[in-house]
Amino acid sequence: MRTQVAIIGAGPAGLLLGHLLRLEGIDCVVLERQTGDYVLSRIRAGVLEQGTVALMERLGLDARMKAEGLPHDGFNLADGERLIRIDIKALTGKQVMVYGQTELTRDLMEASEGRGLEVIYQAADVALHAIESDAPYVTYTKDGAEHRVDARFIVGCDGFHGPSRAAIPASVGQTFERVYPFGWLGILADVPPCNHELIYAHHERGFALASQRSHTRSRYYIDVPLTEKLEDWSDARIWDELAIRLGPDAAAHITRGPSIEKSIAPLRSFVFEPMRHGSLLLCGDSAHIVPPTGAKGLNLAASDVHYAHEALLAFFRRADNDAVAGYSAKALRRVWASERFSWSLTKLMHRFPDDGPFERRMQLAELDYIASSEHAQRVIAENYVGLPV
Template sequence: MRTQVGIIGAGPAGLLLSHLLHLEGIESVILESRSRDYCEQRIRAGLLEQGSVDLLNATGLGERMRRESLVHDGIEICFRGQHRRIDIHELTGRQVSIYGQQEIVKDIIARRLADGGKILFEAQAREVGGFEGDKPFIRFEHNGSEQTLDCDYIAGCDGFHGISREAIPANLFKGYDRQYPFAWLGMLAAAPPTSPELIYCHHPEGFALFTMRSPTVSRLYLQVAVDEDAKNWSDDRIWSALQRRLGDHDGLKISMGKLSQIAVTPMRSFVTEPMRVGRMFLAGDSAHIVPPTGAKGMNLAIADVSVLARAFIAYYKKNRTDLFDSYSDTCMKRVWRAQHFSWWMTSMMHPTSSSDFDNERQIAELDAVTSSRAGSTFLAENYSGLPLAPWRD
């Protein structure tokens, strides 16, 4: 097999890149180790920045999103028995939208297949090579046989545990890593939203977050120990903790329903730099991950591929390579801004049992941020997302 751009991974980054390239007549093949059903059903992130929404709409992917997404003008922050609202739209003119990552994946897969795009599901990449020279290739296993995809360039969009980053010699990149001393217990609830907007809660027992996936499904999170086992949390224990942490603020009443997909997610920050080595480019979680407190993961992936698509278009349409050369530096400016914001939100919202000083400092910071227009604007600008550069001329 041969193509112009070989893409590893059928998550939002790989799928969107393939779609953007197709719109400019550039060929690609996507190799995905999981089944189509797995990709379309896996519950992941759900909050889209304004720029991400605008890009999906501008490229013909937003029809169902416009019908079904939940558009929010602000968020609620709770602490010390009160809740305060950050009016994102009033402060920035922007909004955020709730639309699950799996729904975006469904939309782009359907569009790519309708357009004749080539996505090979259950195609496990085994070897990535040739990218330091001029003959990149991906060896993969599909339908019980080993095959090779030759390409001009490789886009590694296969996530933190994928093969792409691992294929880069250790002396050619630097990894920045931070692990946090707590985790999130996440679950879905078959219950209507408790609130029309997200609720971030600082509580002496631990952080809690209320969000939603649809008018009938809520997504809930609780701060737990980093080594916590989800099996230790019965439905009664979960609802009791949520009632104490969220229900303690101005009489907030929590909508309850059947719980499912209960799992523990560690908190971690990671950055790979540079995001390009030779003819291979990393995008999305293969290059960086953030704690989910700031809702930046999927949005960073979308931002990466908008920059990368522009570079491929400049090369194939105008024989320019300067955007390849600047790809990593361009992405890194946004990545480190998002890392800072995610770290800041995480550090501010999660109490630590080991430090009364830090906990009181967090309360003072929350009070300052939510009572100051300047502080609220900083949060609102970063939460709703930095503007995206045009993905093509």
């Protein structure tokens, strides 16, 4: 098989890029190791910046998102006793959209066949070859046979453990990483949310987050040590802990119910540079991971896709090699800005094992400052809705 762009990974980043390229008449094929059902089974966040919403609008795939998504004008920080509302609409003139990553992926997936985007699922043993040349290719196996895809460019949207980043020589790449000493224990339940907006809570017992997927489905999190076992956390124990950490006002409005899904996700900050080597470009989790505090993961992948799409379009339309050469630097500027915001919000809202009374009082002093300063709230709001692409 021969194509112009081979995309590895059929998560939201890979599908979004594929649709954008097909919209411009650029040939591409998407390779995915798992089945489509497996991809849709991944439970992820769902706070979309306006830039991500705009990409779906550009594709004309925004109808269900607009019908079922929840536009939010603000969110809340809590310190165990009070809510500090960050009015992002008043401070920035923008909103965010609460719409599950699974639903966005479903919209992209279901539109693929009708729009001529070829997605090959269950492509095993994917390997990248000749990425430093102008004629890279990808091999994979399916149904016991080996296949080859020749392309002009390869784009790795295959996540942290995929083969794309590993194809870049160690002598070329540099890794920056911070592994956090806790994970997020999440519970998904078909119950109405305790607040119409998200609540990020800092408590002496630890962090908590109240979020939602719809008016009738809620997603809650608490942070726990990495040594914790999921089987030790019954639904009742999680609900009890949430009621304490979210504070009395939120607790009074929590509706308890049986979990649909529970999991513990470790947290890390991770950046790989460069995001382009030869004819290979990296997008999303293949190049960077942010802690979920601040909801930047999917949105950062979407901004990568925007930059990659612009660079590839310039190359195929105008033979502009400089656009591809500049992709990594352009994408990394926004990556590091988002990493900084996610890291700072994580530091503010979580208790670290080495923290003592001094660190706790510093966090409370910072929350006091945010509560009393419109300037501080504006900085947070600008970062939360998404810095300019």
